[in-house]
Amino acid sequence: MRSVRAGRDVAFVAVNDGSCLASLQVVAEEGMEGFDQACRLGTGSAVEVHGLLRPSPAAGQAMELAAERLVTIGGADESYPLQKKRHSFEYLRTIAHLRPRTNNFGAVFRLRSSLAQAVHRFFSERGFLYVQTPIITANDCEGAGELFRVTTLDPASPPLADGSVDFSADFFARPTGLTVSGQLEGELFAQAFTDIYTFGPTFRAENSNTARHAAEFWMIEPEMAFADLMEDARLAEEFFRYLCSHVLSECAEDMAFFDAQIEKGLLERVRRVAETPFAVMEYTEAIAHLEKATVPFQYPVSWGLDLQSEHERYITEQVVGGPVFIVNYPKDIKAFYMRQNDDGRTVAAMDLLVPKVGEIIGGSQREERLDLLTARMTGAGIDPASLWWYLESRRWGSTPHAGFGLGFERLIMYLSGMENIRDVIPFPRTPRHAEF
């Protein structure tokens, strides 16, 4: 029950079951069973109503429920923290157990659910295999990011060997943590099933305090065998635009809410992305644009340095004015598994940059040549023996292959206009916050 507007002889009760943004108007009239009860209902209570669904004589709703009997299933008194008014997101985060009952979070989590199903539908329609990669991993070199430790050892007095913790006595008999990416395992499955994707939780123990980072988030990672970088980019574009079209047609009511309440112009922005092909720009070309820029940058620009947030925003917002793939980055600033280009100094990496957000997809063609991969791994300080199974995928039937990662929460932020990652995940985990 969202609100009651009670008069002497008639009361209007707005009831919402979460299925959509709009509430059902229940009309209770003097004399019916439970009328006094209906007038006194507190916001947040749960009710059962019997009555006749009929066209509404008043503007504001097409149908209404003329109540014959109203029963309070679960009452809510005046201490209920949600009021019939707008609350700040900061306050609602402190009551994350109740915020899904609000209009705004109802819209967010319906959008999230619908998008998750659209992700599966997109890949299913294209014959991709859905693979569940492990959440607990012993890989300590999956890429960037600090690992959360997984252990059953007593933190107060762990077993020691030669002065350091003896992980051979731990549950898995080795150090383990929560995965930061399912990519490496995904590549193995691509070698068997050609086209695969993962969609699951990932974890980063980084002390990141921003509106765009969470310690636990969901990531979508497709991987295609017999594919190069540009095929990878094509898939990313098709995928991203598919999801834009999806929310416009399937979540129209909630999208209209976001457009009205969260970000003016959201619908137009998403519509444009759904309809317009994405630009592609070489990293080298992007550097040239930045060097010509008249606006001052805080961080230096030169070939070989990574692009900072301010640079990415400039390229996508000022130079291109829409989504753009930046491709072929210097190899020294990218991960060991990315395929080396023939120029000897770049790798087949791509980032999709979008206005407002910056980088939203990161991907690459993977290095399929065993000797080059081993050399880069060693150069990155990673013991090839620790990833022997990954290297073996390059020993037998190695194929060119490529994939990318999309942060699910960032996608939701982009499509809803919500500006804080903590407000698009049901129960956010960030540094010092694991309540609920």
Add this chain to the structure above:
RNA sequence: UCCCCAAUAGCUCAGUCGGUAGAGCGGGUGGCUGUUAACCACCAUGUCCCUGGUUCGAGUCCGGGUUGGGGAGCCA
């Protein structure tokens, strides 16, 4: 982790020059013949984040802390 900002009623906030605290919403009571986060009238609300200092006197000024927010780095 670094930089900046903020913290006052249940919520959102105002509080002038340092002189002992206010509004709207929400809540309560009453009214209202169909309302749309209804409307009208009345009523009640406070550890001014904590701590130390300056001062005759601190919500207000200063130091330390806590919490929250924004930005950066890292990235998705």
